[in-house]
Amino acid sequence: MKTVDVNVSQSSRISAAVATFFLIVIILMVIALLNAPTMGGPKVMASVTTYLAEVQRTALPFLGAVAVLAIVIGLLAARMVYHEWPNPRRRLNLITGYLFLSPYLIITLIFTVGVVFFAFYISFNQYDIFTPPQWVGAANYTKAFQGLFDPAQKTFLQSIHNVLWYALIVVPLQTGIAIFLAVLLNSRIQFKQFFRTIFYAPSVTSSVVITLIFMWFYLKTGYINFFISKAFELFGLHWENINWLGDPRGLIQLIVEAFGGRIPSAQWYLKGPSIAWMAIMFQNIFTTAPTFMIMFLAALQDVNPTLYEAAAIDGANNWQQFWKITLPLLRPIILLVVVLGTIGTLQVFDQVYLATSGGPLGTSLTPVFIIFREALGVQGPINMGYASALAFILAVMIFFFTFLQRRFIERETELY
Amino acid sequence: MAVRSIQPPKETIAQQLPKPWSYYVGISLRYLVLTLIGLILFTPFILAALGTFKTDAEITAFPPKLFPAEWLWGNWVRVWGTDIGNGGTFPRWLLNTAFLSVTVAILEVIFCSMAAYAFARMEFPGRDAVFNFMLATMMIPGAVTLIPAYVLMTKLHFINTYWSLIVPGAVSAGSIFMLTQFFKAIPKDLEEAAVIDGASHMEIYREVILPLARPALLTVFILQFQAMWNSFLQPLLYLNSADKYVLNVALSIFQQQFKAQWNLTLVGAMFNAIPVMILFFIFSKYYIEGVAYTGIKG
Numbered sequence: 001m002k003t004v005d006v007n008v009s010q011s012s013r014i015s016a017a018v019a020t021f022f023l024i025v026i027i028l029m030v031i032a033l034l035n036a037p038t039m040g041g042p043k044v045m046a047s048v049t050t051y052l053a054e055v056q057r058t059a060l061p062f063l064g065a066v067a068v069l070a071i072v073i074g075l076l077a078a079r080m081v082y083h084e085w086p087n088p089r090r091r092l093n094l095i096t097g098y099l100f101l102s103p104y105l106i107i108t109l110i111f112t113v114g115v116v117f118f119a120f121y122i123s124f125n126q127y128d129i130f131t132p133p134q135w136v137g138a139a140n141y142t143k144a145f146q147g148l149f150d151p152a153q154k155t156f157l158q159s160i161h162n163v164l165w166y167a168l169i170v171v172p173l174q175t176g177i178a179i180f181l182a183v184l185l186n187s188r189i190q191f192k193q194f195f196r197t198i199f200y201a202p203s204v205t206s207s208v209v210i211t212l213i214f215m216w217f218y219l220k221t222g223y224i225n226f227f228i229s230k231a232f233e234l235f236g237l238h239w240e241n242i243n244w245l246g247d248p249r250g251l252i253q254l255i256v257e258a259f260g261g262r263i264p265s266a267q268w269y270l271k272g273p274s275i276a277w278m279a280i281m282f283q284n285i286f287t288t289a290p291t292f293m294i295m296f297l298a299a300l301q302d303v304n305p306t307l308y309e310a311a312a313i314d315g316a317n318n319w320q321q322f323w324k325i326t327l328p329l330l331r332p333i334i335l336l337v338v339v340l341g342t343i344g345t346l347q348v349f350d351q352v353y354l355a356t357s358g359g360p361l362g363t364s365l366t367p368v369f370i371i372f373r374e375a376l377g378v379q380g381p382i383n384m385g386y387a388s389a390l391a392f393i394l395a396v397m398i399f400f401f402t403f404l405q406r407r408f409i410e411r412e413t414e415l416y
Numbered sequence: 417m418a419v420r421s422i423q424p425p426k427e428t429i430a431q432q433l434p435k436p437w438s439y440y441v442g443i444s445l446r447y448l449v450l451t452l453i454g455l456i457l458f459t460p461f462i463l464a465a466l467g468t469f470k471t472d473a474e475i476t477a478f479p480p481k482l483f484p485a486e487w488l489w490g491n492w493v494r495v496w497g498t499d500i501g502n503g504g505t506f507p508r509w510l511l512n513t514a515f516l517s518v519t520v521a522i523l524e525v526i527f528c529s530m531a532a533y534a535f536a537r538m539e540f541p542g543r544d545a546v547f548n549f550m551l552a553t554m555m556i557p558g559a560v561t562l563i564p565a566y567v568l569m570t571k572l573h574f575i576n577t578y579w580s581l582i583v584p585g586a587v588s589a590g591s592i593f594m595l596t597q598f599f600k601a602i603p604k605d606l607e608e609a610a611v612i613d614g615a616s617h618m619e620i621y622r623e624v625i626l627p628l629a630r631p632a633l634l635t636v637f638i639l640q641f642q643a644m645w646n647s648f649l650q651p652l653l654y655l656n657s658a659d660k661y662v663l664n665v666a667l668s669i670f671q672q673q674f675k676a677q678w679n680l681t682l683v684g685a686m687f688n689a690i691p692v693m694i695l696f697f698i699f700s701k702y703y704i705e706g707v708a709y710t711g712i713k714g
Contacts, residue, residue, distance in 0.1 A: 040570045051571070080541045093540045096617045100534035101546060103527040104587045111584040112553050115564035122564065129567060181453065189446060197700045198454040202461065204696045204703065205689040206646035208664040212671060212685045213464045216678045221478035223463060229479075241478070290457065291707060298708030347559050350648045354668055368559050372649075375563040384563050391560045398557050 017082040021074040027106070028070035029063070035114035037062050037121050040129040058132045062121055123388035128381060140389035151266065156390060158268065159358075159365040160397075163346050165273040166366075167401075170281050170288075171341040175334065177289040182296035183326065196297065203290040207350040214283040215355050218244035247275035248360035274363035280351050288344070292337045299333045300326070335409040342401050346394065367394045461689070468492065468683045475679040488679075495683040500673075504658025504666070510687065513645060513663040516581055521641040523586035525633050531587070532595030533621045537607065547596075554589045558649075566653055580654035585644060591636045594706070598632040599625060635706035638699050642692055663688045 033052075036059035038044065044054045055063070084090045098105075123140055125133035147154035185196055202210075217223045220243045229239040250271025253263050263270050273281070303326070311321050327334075349368040352358060358365040358373075367390055373379055374387040463482075467475055468491055470484040498506040534540075535547050565584065566575075574580040602625065610620050626633070651662045661669075667684045674680045696703055 034571065035564065035568060040567060045571060045573065077542075084541060090540070093538055093617075097534045097538045097540035097543060100530045100538070100617075100621075104531040104550075104592060105546070107527075107584065107587050108550075108553060108589075111565060111568070112556060112561060115561050115568055116556060118567070119560055119564040122567075129570065184446070184450065184453075187446065189450065195450050195454060196704065197697065199457055200700070200704060201693060201696060202457050204642060204692050205461075206648065206664055206692075208646075208648050208667055209685045209689045210460070212667060212681055213460045215671070216464070216467065216475075216682065217460070219476060219678075221476050221480065223480055226479050286457075286460075294704050294707045298705075343557065347557060353648075353652075354671065368562075371559055371562060372653075375566065376653075384567065387563050388560075391557075391563065395557050395560050399555070402555075 013082055013085045016085050017078040020081040021078040024074040024077045025067075025070045028073065028109070029067065031109050031114045032063055032066035032070070032117075034110060035118040037118060037125065037127070037133050039132045054132075066117065119388040119391065122385050123392055125385045126383075127385040127388075128377070129384065130382075133385070136385070140386045141393070143386060144390055144393055154268070155362065155365060156367070156370060158362050159367045159370050161269055162273070162277060162364060163348065163366050165277070166281060166348060167342050167345040169273065169278070170284055170345050171338055174285045174289045174292060174341060175337050177285065178292035178337065179296055179327075179330065179334075181289065181293040182300055183322065185293070185297055186300040196294075200290045200294055203287050205287075207287070208354060210283060210287050211351050211354045214279075215245065218279050218355075242275065244279040245276045245355055246360050248363050250274050250363070251278065268361075274360065276356055276360055277364045280348075280355060280364060284345070284348070284351065288341070292341070295333055295337060296330060299330055303329055331409060335405065338405050338409065339402050342405065343398055346398055346401070367391075464682045465686060468679055468686055470679050472677055472679060475677070475682075491679050491683050495680055495687070498670075500658050500669070502658040504661060506666075506684075506687075508659060509661050509663045509666045512578075512660065513688075514691075516578060516651075516662060517641045517644040519578075519582055520585040520644045521637045523582065524588060524591050524640040525637050527587045528591040528636060529595050529626065529629065529633060530621070531592045532599050533617075533625055535592070535596045536599035537620070537625065538617060550589050550592065554593075562649070562653070569654055575654055576656055576660055578655075578660075581644070581647075581650060585640075588640070591640065595629070595632055595636060598629055602628050631702065631705075634699070635702045638695065638702050639706045641695070642703075645688075645692055 033055060036055045038051070038054045038058050044050055081094070084094045122133060124135060124137060125140075126136050127133040143153075144156045147157035181199060185192060185199070189195070219225075220241050222244075224244060225239070225241040229241070232239040250263075250273060252270060252272030254275075256263055307325050308321055311325055316324065347368050348366045349372065352364050352366050352369045353372070356364040358369055371387045371390050371394075374383040374390070376382065466483060469487045469489070470491075471486070471488055474481070474484060496506050498504075535543065569575050569580045572579075574583070606624055606628070607620055610624050615623070646664070647662075648664045648668075651665050652668070655661060655665065663684075667681070667688060670684050671681050
């Protein structure tokens, strides 16, 4: 139902469309200008003119590419305005709508979309902020996989190996524990709210606080060694205290050595997650399981109780009810928790930065930690191009796993 | 966001019959397990809190004792009086953290509710495209934006200023998404009455939607306050002078500075944990619904 206002002349319609086009193009170009791949540093950033001169010197191809995109988006917007303009109500809606969205749109375009474009461009360059970016092609990407041929450059591969173990152990365990806690809390008990609050409370504190407390627990003279030695004493055994966060021995290595075998240090990738790494995993599960428990609990409360009553009448016991009713109904949330868990675990940083700095022997290195180190030049020169390339490799990995999990878990869902 | 009222199912006939002894064993076992899990989850905090009163020697002694031989309040006083020079004092860090957390949370509530209003209650071309764009940006891993955002901050002269955390923190796709879902659930009739009275969108947003959405806005405020209070990587990157530090970053420096003096580090950790814990116990309902909701529908 379109009422056309005859008072709106064709010319005002066109000028509105043209104004929109220029507004959009100018906003997008300013955002592109801010994210233009130039060098930074105090000299360049002294004033707008010095910066623009630098942009002109190094970033014109980048701006050109963005300009094409900006013109396309501008044209689409102009067409929309041209279409909506004659109807006063729809015109008002259009303007108000985008005004309401503008703070979000501008901030996101600058700090999320713009920077991703910049990062993608810079990942093909040698870049350290203080000198102009130098095009190096795919060198940064191939460098990441150098470790395949040259064991001396295994750092990044080792970090990938580490986070894969991390995700493989942490995600199933924290999901399983979260479901267990949620089902327990959802059973017929008094003080449900009280227990829910108590269970969740540890998860609201920062990872820094938790990590500091656990670093103290993991000391050679800490509580973890104390509790284990007490438990061993019950069986008349002796426990030799270990320095948890400094122990590079791997899980598989320990098993092999228990049977008298040996894994040479050149085959580091066969050793499995180190004791230090597993200590961090334990701490992570401890804090994330209650968060995911809350999600499962909310989903469980939406389950129709008559389903259980019907099952009980048919003679299904609690165990069967859990496997045949609860778990299938939780599938969408399980997918979500597994995906969120994978995304989180592949990007571990805080714990590593504080507790181990990637050690011992690189067994707790993670991609984000290396990205941080390379970007700030903590060890050696600042290497932002390489760091960006690593970030994109990690992002592709994350997308890949999310996709796989979605396919796998959703296909299973269809069976029910 | 449906406020979930948990009603215990009505007693069925089977439940009114005298119960076998195994029923009571099962019930008490359940409470035992619940209490045990609660204790285990709280153990780190209890042990750390007790540790803050121990002496330097006691804190790393083996075997560790549960209670300090003598309650040493001096550790708390010492940490409160920390001064690493250049204006880096403990009260200052606490203040910085609180200021940033409150500011970011307020801005989130304002800007995210505006965007959510447009998504949920208005009709204009391109709305769904922008919404889908927003969902797509939620997929971008934080690791990718980390470095380029740092470069952008240096260009904007935002490094070592609070703008570096406030401006990008002022909106988040997750909060907008949550509020959009909430706004959609508010019945249209209220708004239609206002439209007949000739109210503009700004008026409907301010006079009708915001008052009705108070619980959801409070949830966004609390979750964002907590997110900022607990954030580490961004402040570590962007704020690098001692008087600008937030508590989390200061704590990491603490730990390197005090080395074996774990009692002092633990005091710092407690200072950081206690405010969010208190906030959580007051508003736990909003916290839990927020987490459940953003999680499931996000």
